[in-house]
Amino acid sequence: MSSDSSRPMASDASPAASGAGSALLEIIGVTKRFGGLPAVDNLTCTVRQGETLGIIGPNGAGKSTLIGLIGGSLAPTSGSITFDGQDISRLAPHNRARIGIARTFQVAQPFAGLNVRENVIIGALFGRRNLSRAEAASVADEVLARVGMENKAYLIGGQLTVADRKRLEVARALATSPRLLLLDEVMSGLNASEVMQAVELIRRINNSGVTVLVVEHILRAIKGVSDRVLVIHHGAKIAEDLPDNVLSDPHVIEAYLGQRYAQQQKQAGANPTPAEDWKGGLA
Amino acid sequence: MAISPEANATSPGSKPALPGGPRSSRMWLWNTIIGLILLAIISIIPLFNDPAMLHTWTLIVMFCVLAQGWNFIGGFVGYAAFGNVVFFGLGSYAVGIMLNSGKPFWLGLLVALVVAVVFAFLVGLPILRLRGHYFAIATLGVAEAVGELIAARDIGGSGGLLSVHPPTLAELPLFFYGFVGLSAITLVGTAVLSRSKFGYALVAIRENEQAAEAMGIASYWYKVAAFMLSAAPTAIAGGLYAYWATGFDPSTVFDVSYSVEMVLLAFLGGAGTILGPLLGGIAFEYMSYQFSVSGFTLHNSLLGLSIIIVTIFLPQGFIRLVQEVMRPTSLAGANDSYLLRIREGLRRVQRFIASNGV
Numbered sequence: 001m002s003s004d005s006s007r008p009m010a011s012d013a014s015p016a017a018s019g020a021g022s023a024l025l026e027i028i029g030v031t032k033r034f035g036g037l038p039a040v041d042n043l044t045c046t047v048r049q050g051e052t053l054g055i056i057g058p059n060g061a062g063k064s065t066l067i068g069l070i071g072g073s074l075a076p077t078s079g080s081i082t083f084d085g086q087d088i089s090r091l092a093p094h095n096r097a098r099i100g101i102a103r104t105f106q107v108a109q110p111f112a113g114l115n116v117r118e119n120v121i122i123g124a125l126f127g128r129r130n131l132s133r134a135e136a137a138s139v140a141d142e143v144l145a146r147v148g149m150e151n152k153a154y155l156i157g158g159q160l161t162v163a164d165r166k167r168l169e170v171a172r173a174l175a176t177s178p179r180l181l182l183l184d185e186v187m188s189g190l191n192a193s194e195v196m197q198a199v200e201l202i203r204r205i206n207n208s209g210v211t212v213l214v215v216e217h218i219l220r221a222i223k224g225v226s227d228r229v230l231v232i233h234h235g236a237k238i239a240e241d242l243p244d245n246v247l248s249d250p251h252v253i254e255a256y257l258g259q260r261y262a263q264q265q266k267q268a269g270a271n272p273t274p275a276e277d278w279k280g281g282l283a
Numbered sequence: 284m285a286i287s288p289e290a291n292a293t294s295p296g297s298k299p300a301l302p303g304g305p306r307s308s309r310m311w312l313w314n315t316i317i318g319l320i321l322l323a324i325i326s327i328i329p330l331f332n333d334p335a336m337l338h339t340w341t342l343i344v345m346f347c348v349l350a351q352g353w354n355f356i357g358g359f360v361g362y363a364a365f366g367n368v369v370f371f372g373l374g375s376y377a378v379g380i381m382l383n384s385g386k387p388f389w390l391g392l393l394v395a396l397v398v399a400v401v402f403a404f405l406v407g408l409p410i411l412r413l414r415g416h417y418f419a420i421a422t423l424g425v426a427e428a429v430g431e432l433i434a435a436r437d438i439g440g441s442g443g444l445l446s447v448h449p450p451t452l453a454e455l456p457l458f459f460y461g462f463v464g465l466s467a468i469t470l471v472g473t474a475v476l477s478r479s480k481f482g483y484a485l486v487a488i489r490e491n492e493q494a495a496e497a498m499g500i501a502s503y504w505y506k507v508a509a510f511m512l513s514a515a516p517t518a519i520a521g522g523l524y525a526y527w528a529t530g531f532d533p534s535t536v537f538d539v540s541y542s543v544e545m546v547l548l549a550f551l552g553g554a555g556t557i558l559g560p561l562l563g564g565i566a567f568e569y570m571s572y573q574f575s576v577s578g579f580t581l582h583n584s585l586l587g588l589s590i591i592i593v594t595i596f597l598p599q600g601f602i603r604l605v606q607e608v609m610r611p612t613s614l615a616g617a618n619d620s621y622l623l624r625i626r627e628g629l630r631r632v633q634r635f636i637a638s639n640g641v
Contacts, residue, residue, distance in 0.1 A: 071497065097499030105497075111490035122487045125480055126499035133480065157490075176498055 021049035024211050025070065025180055030079030032065055032235075039065040041235035042079070047180070052202065052212040054226030054243065056219065058256055062235035063215045064106050067184045070213070071103040072096040083180070100128045102178035106185045106215075108165035112158030116149060116168055117141070119157050120175045127176025139175055147171045147201060163194045167201075174205065181205060183214045187221045199224045219247065231255070310606075314557040315474040319467060321561065326463050329456035337459055339572055341527065344462040347564030348520045349541065350548035351469040355513035357546060358554035359482065360506055361489030362411075366422030368541040369406075369429050370399040370514040374521025375536040376433060379445040382526065392522045399518030400511045407510040411503060414492075423539065430537030446530035458527040462520065466561065469516045474557050476512075485509055489555065517545075551593050553600025562601055596636045604632060 025047040032040040040062045047053050057063050068074035070081060072093035080089045088096060102123075111119050120143055124136035131139060144150045147167055152160070160168060166186045173181055187198045195218065202225045206212045216222045222229060222243070229246040231239040233255040239246050246252055253261065328340045349371065356364045374395035381391035410421040430443075439445030450458070476482040484505045487495040496502050521536060528535075552563020571586050597604055 073493065073496075092501070093496040094499050094501045097497055103497055105494070109491050109494040109497075111487055111494060113490050114486070122483055122495070122500075123498050125483055128499070130499075133478075133483075172494075172498065 023047070024049040024084060025213075026082045027066075027070070028080050028082070030069060030076045030081060032062075032069055032074060033077045038077075038235050040069065040076075040232075043232065043235065043237055045230055045237060045240065047211060047213055050206075050209065050211055051227040052206045052214060052225050054222040054229040055213065055215045055232065056217060056222055056229060056246075057232040059217070061232045061255075063217075063232065064184055065235070066232070067103060067106075067182050067213075067215055070096075070180075071101060071182055094126075097126070097176055098128055098130075100177070100179035101182065102127070102173035102176045102180070103182035104166070104169035104173050104184055104186055106188075108162070108169050110157030110160065110165055110168055110172075113156065115154045115156050116160070116164075116171075117144065117153040119168055120144060120171050123172040123175030124177075128179075129177050136175075139177075143171050143175045146174065146204070148197075162189045163191075166190065166198070170201065170205075174210075178210060180211045180213065183212065183216075185215055185217070187216055187218050195221050223247065311474050311477055311557060315470060318470045318558050318561050321565065322463050322467050322470070325565070326460065329459055334455070337455060341455075341459045341462060343565060343568040343572070344459065344466055345520055345524060346544060346548060346568045347561050348462055348466045348469060348516050349545045350552070350560035350564045351466060351473065352513045352515070352517040352520070353545035354473065354549050354554060354556075354560045355476070355485075356506075356509045357513070358549055358556070358560070359476070359485040359489060360509045361555070362506065362509075363415075363419040363546070364422045364510070364513070365419045365539075365542050365546065366424070366426030367513060367517055367545055368537055368539065369422075369426035370403065370517035371521035371524070371541060372426070372430060372433070372533065372536040373399045373402055374518030375525035375531055376439055376445065377518070378522035378525040379439055379447050379531070382447045383439075383445070388526060391526075392519055395518045395522035396515055399514040399521075403511040403514035404507060407507040411506045411510060423542070426537055426539065426542060430533040433537075434533045442532060444530070444532040445525075447526060449529040450526060455527075458523055461523045465516055465519055465523070470557065470561060472512075477557055481505070481508070486555070547590065549600075551590065551600055553602030556600070556602045559600050559602040566601070 023046045027043055027045045027047075030040055030043050031038055043062075043066070055063055055066065065074060069076050072088070072091055072095075076089055080087055082088065083096075083099060083101060086099070088099070088101075091099075111122065114122075117137075117140055120140040121133075121136045124131050124139040124143070125133065141150070141153075144153055147170055149164070149167055149171060152164060155164075157165075157168060166189070170181075170183065170186060183202065186202075187195050190198060199221055202212060202214060206225070212225075214222060214225055226243050228241065229239070229243045230237060231246055231249070231252050238251045238255060239249045241249070322344075325340065325344065329337055331337075349367070352370070353364065353367050356362050356367070374392075377395035377398045378388070378391035381394055382388065406425055410418060410425065413421055433439070434443040437443065476485075484495070484500045484502075487498065487500055488502045488505060492502050524536070525531065548563040548567055549560040550563070551567050552561065553559025567586075567590075570589070574583075574586055593601070
């Protein structure tokens with residue numbers, strides 16, 4: 001399974017050594033409560049310029065809330081978020097798009113009545129660069145070619161398959177010319193070959209200089225694209241490390257598969273690849 | 284941003300047709316021209332020298348303007364404004380009060396325009412924070428409240444009853460031409476809007492407000508602007524009506540049925556399109572008039588039935604039917620005869636209607 005292998009660069013070097021730069025996004029002690037319940041609990045984390053940071057966690061861990069907080073559809077209860085040195089905790093979503101934070105939605109939100117190309121043109125028209133109509137059209141064609149949707153340019157957004165909707169989300173976000181791209185479960189609901197294509201696409205986007213934040217619960221996919229992985233559980237950070245280290249972390253295994261499974265694994269002790277085993281099972 | 288070679292290569296014809304096919308880039312121009320031709324044809328009506336006919340058509344074109352005005356907020360942004368009559372009423376009162384204080388009519392229209400647009404801005408600020416039904420209810424409430432306020436404060440006259448010095452008989456066609464001109468200006472304005480960045484933003488908000496914001500569109504301010512835009516023609520129509528009708532009170536110019544009619548006409552014709560509200564206005568107001576003069580006791584039921592049929596089978600309005608017929612098929616290409624195109628189109632329409640039907 002060649003797609004399972006993690007990125008060669010990331011597996012043997014820390015992101016700093018692999019050329020990833022200074023902090024682009026800093027999440028400092030952020031808490032978000034819905035009623036009394038904290039969905040994100042005092043979370044601190046840094047996204048470095050040029051890296052791909054994966055965020056994983058069981059259902060209800062607060063992954064999408066975190067994306068909402070960064071994208072601006074939610075405001076933090078406390079704590080602050082800075083982007084490129086600027087405090088954006090209270091900035092409206094459209095202003096975040098203008099400074100270069102683009103996002104996709106967990107449930108794809110196409111402009112349902114417009115065709116794929118028009119969807120992407122709107123991203124380019126507004127977004128970070130605020131282009132004219134002619135410029136936006138050519139950017140849209142370029143982006144559609146990049147994500148491999150050029151032959152679906154005139155299909156209506158609301159009539160696409162799940163995989164194409166997700167791809168459209170990415171294309172539209174890319175068209176805004178982002179510096180930071182937030183991908184909220186763009187691979188869930190895709191079949192194995194579609195996941196492979198998506199992984200390939202995310203790598204290409206990252207290689208073009210865009211910092212990427214990938215939220216996912218397909219572990220195999222996250223391992224394939226991430227330089228580093230952040231694991232959250234009940235809204236709090238339980239691990240932040242290189243993908244391989246994270247996936248063999250007992251806390252992470254416990255969070256995903258429960259205490260008993262983790263203990264069994266511990267007792268088994270000499271089991272050579274406990275992590276591989278459950279990763280394969282879940283992916 | 285450099286233009287990629289791929290972008291240049293995708294001009295129509297150079298590649299095999301893609302599924303769906305591009306929308307004709309000239310569609311907007313054709314729509315505008317057809318609309319202007321329609322208005323030109325209608326504008327010969329005063330030549331018949333039939334006062335009753337002139338009266339009917341003045342009202343028909345007035346309702347077209349109202350529907351066209353509503354189209355900006357209701358059709359393009361997709362916000363169900365059920366109180367646009369408030370701009371009509373404000374326009375009427377502005378003109379009435381100006382005329383009664385001896386000011387010229389054109390100044391009255393100008394004041395009507397300014398008052399309504401400023402009002403749309405001030406009221407839009409709070410109520411455009413609401414969405415869906417809540418917005419609809421709020422607009423309804425605002426219109427009712429303003430009407431009641433005018434009645435209670437005896438603005439313009441006792442109970443808000445305002446009468447102006449009537450225009451001469453020879454001037455009556457001028458009101459008709461006024462409405463036709465206003466309709467033409469609104470039509471061209473809509474066409475320009477639909478091609479502009481501003482128009483793209485409004486459509487994006489309609490199609491998905493959350494996604495529009497994520498694309499960097501300041502949806503709130505665009506909505507306020509669209510609300511102001513929809514107030515403008517409505518207020519001037521109200522001003523023209525005020526002088527034409529010579530006497531009115533809050534229950535006529537703040538009548539909620541005007542608001543309903545705007546929505547209805549725009550939807551029947553095709554909300555969010557250039558030509559739809561005009562077509563819907565002409566067709567359905569004329570039909571409604573014919574049903575009522577025929578003296579047939581079921582005229583309202585018949586009208587209601589036709590509305591139900593259209594909304595069930597053509598939720599995007601009549602204009603969509605025309606578009607479906609005329610759209611070139613991706614397989615047939617652009618070189619085919621019109622006969623073949625229309626035959627293909629009709630087949631598509633059958634499928635389209637079947638897919639919308641219950």
